Amino acid sequence: MAFTSNLEVTNGIARITLVGELDAAVAPQFRAQVEEAARSQARRLVIFMQDLSYMASAGLRALAFAKQKMGSDVDIYMIGAQESIQETLRMTGFHHSVILLDSYDAAQIEAI
Amino acid sequence: MDEQNAMKSLVVPGDLDALATIRRYVQAAAEQASLEKQQAYRLGLAVDELATNIVTHGYADSAAAGTIEVQATIDARTLKITLEDTAHPFDPTQQDTPADLDMPLDERGIGGLGIFLALNGIDDFTYERVDNRNRNTLVVYRPASEVSP
Numbered sequence: 579m580a581f582t583s584n585l586e587v588t589n590g591i592a593r594i595t596l597v598g599e600l601d602a603a604v605a606p607q608f609r610a611q612v613e614e615a616a617r618s619q620a621r622r623l624v625i626f627m628q629d630l631s632y633m634a635s636a637g638l639r640a641l642a643f644a645k646q647k648m649g650s651d652v653d654i655y656m657i658g659a660q661e662s663i664q665e666t667l668r669m670t671g672f673h674h675s676v677i678l679l680d681s682y683d684a685a686q687i688e689a690i
Numbered sequence: 691m692d693e694q695n696a697m698k699s700l701v702v703p704g705d706l707d708a709l710a711t712i713r714r715y716v717q718a719a720a721e722q723a724s725l726e727k728q729q730a731y732r733l734g735l736a737v738d739e740l741a742t743n744i745v746t747h748g749y750a751d752s753a754a755a756g757t758i759e760v761q762a763t764i765d766a767r768t769l770k771i772t773l774e775d776t777a778h779p780f781d782p783t784q785q786d787t788p789a790d791l792d793m794p795l796d797e798r799g800i801g802g803l804g805i806f807l808a809l810n811g812i813d814d815f816t817y818e819r820v821d822n823r824n825r826n827t828l829v830v831y832r833p834a835s836e837v838s839p
Contacts, residue, residue: 601706632735634742634804662731669806
């Protein structure tokens with residue numbers, strides 16, 4: 579499945595929806611949207627990953643870039659990450675720095 | 691099955707656009723070897739990370755463009771994937787393991803993660819320099835139920 583990355587920013591919450599396979603060839607698209615989200619001064623970054631079937635370390639580097647660019651007080655939520663991708667996050671310690679949720683939780687994410 | 695079954699090898703240009711083609715080849719080999727889903731994913735990730743490294747460090751650092759040759763071989767117990775390239779010598783086993791994996795993301799380095807994931811996602815790995823080529827060999831043990839008595 580071709581990779582797509584879509585960004586929406588509303589009420590200070592940046593939402594990126596990732597679909598397909600995220601490898602080094604397409605990671606710059608994701609990274610560009612992370613930069614745009616950072617420019618929007620969003621207070622939260624929510625990444626929808628239900629339809630992301632693959633993520634290489636290039637995706638991890640874009641996530642680390644997000645954390646560094648947006649500031650450590652901006653929480654990053656990952657919604658619906660598949661088991662294999664969660665394993666990659668755990669192996670590399672990224673699960674310490676992002677919040678993994680099975681589904682979108684408005685009460686938690688949209689609370690100020 | 692006692693003898694080795696070598697799939698037709700795949701030769702692709704050493705650029706990032708070839709990564710998806712390599713993943714499809716590895717996926718087909720994993721299916722043929724009846725790997726479990728998680729094993730197949732880890733192997734696909736390992737090959738993808740090593741190939742990415744060949745493209746972004748091996749060939750990007752040298753003036754000459756090159757190819758990557760991928761070869762899958764299945765025997766009774768294992769699926770073996772070799773990756774060969776003509777870039778300068780690079781031994782992934784000599785890379786330092788990232789030391790700060792449990793640090794917060796905004797306080798840690800993020801280099802070396804690809805090789806770390808590659809070497810930790812498979813059962814065996816060897817690197818050789820043969821005839822001015824790098825040869826990376828990745829081995830995954832097939833599920834026991836598939837092994838003939």
